[in-house]
């Protein structure tokens with residue numbers, strides 16, 4: 001088991017009001033799974049992903065990731081978990097505009113203090129071997145997202161968390177991105193969780209988890225069922 005959430009609840013406090021973003025979530029994901037998390041806007045998908053990514057903590061519940069009892073760890077230890085085990089992909093690319101593709105990826109491989117700078121190899125893996133020296137604004141949206149994937153792979157993470165990774169892309173680029181994620185799952189055994197509201201993306205994953213009002217409405221559903229919920 002790579003992810004195990006037990007009775008996870010997240011409550012945000014804004015002024016005097018409380019928002020229950022996650023309501024008693026139970027979720028288990030095995031190593032090597034490719035799952036999508038679907039649900040309408042505001043249902044808690046991003047909150048769920050940031051809690052799994054150790055970017056935020058729940059109000060209550062229990063979380064085990066990679067065998068670690070996450071809520072017992074210090075912030076420093078959590079940062080290590082993120083660095084060593086998790087790759088993040090967001091809808092926004094967060095690339096440095098004044099650095100080329102290679103430098104954007106190198107930055108993270110250098111941050112990670114890896115002996116071999118494998119940034120070039122990672123960019124070749126995502127099909128950008130011929131665009132190493134292009135700045136982000138010289139790349140299409142799909143190509144920029146592939147730079148982001150290369151960057152997410154820099155630490156050789158066991159788990160890849162993608163929040164609407166195709167949200168800003170046209171259909172062709174979206175498919176390219178999903179094909180790369182599927183390949184990383186199949187060939188390298190990466191565990192991948194993709195938050196999406198796009199049924200064409202969700203239907204390409206093995207397992208669809210539907211979330212609504214902070215609750216898991218169904219797990220392992222088909223895309224047609226998910227759309228009817």
Ligand code: ADP
Nearest residue numbers: 012014019021040041042043044045046047048
């Ligand atoms: P989704 O990703 O499905 O759109 P979110 O996880 O972003 O849903 O949000 C779930 C609920 O929590 C929403 O009602 C949202 O307004 C609220 N929320 C999310 N982040 C915060 C925050 N940092 N502070 C307060 N409320 C938040």
Ligand code: ADP
Nearest residue numbers: 079080082083084086087094108111112151155
């Ligand atoms: P720390 O605070 O200890 O430096 P971070 O929260 O900054 O840890 O980093 C956590 C994870 O996010 C690491 O895997 C790191 O490689 C990645 N990361 C950090 N900065 C960026 C960035 N600008 N773009 C993409 N990934 C990043």
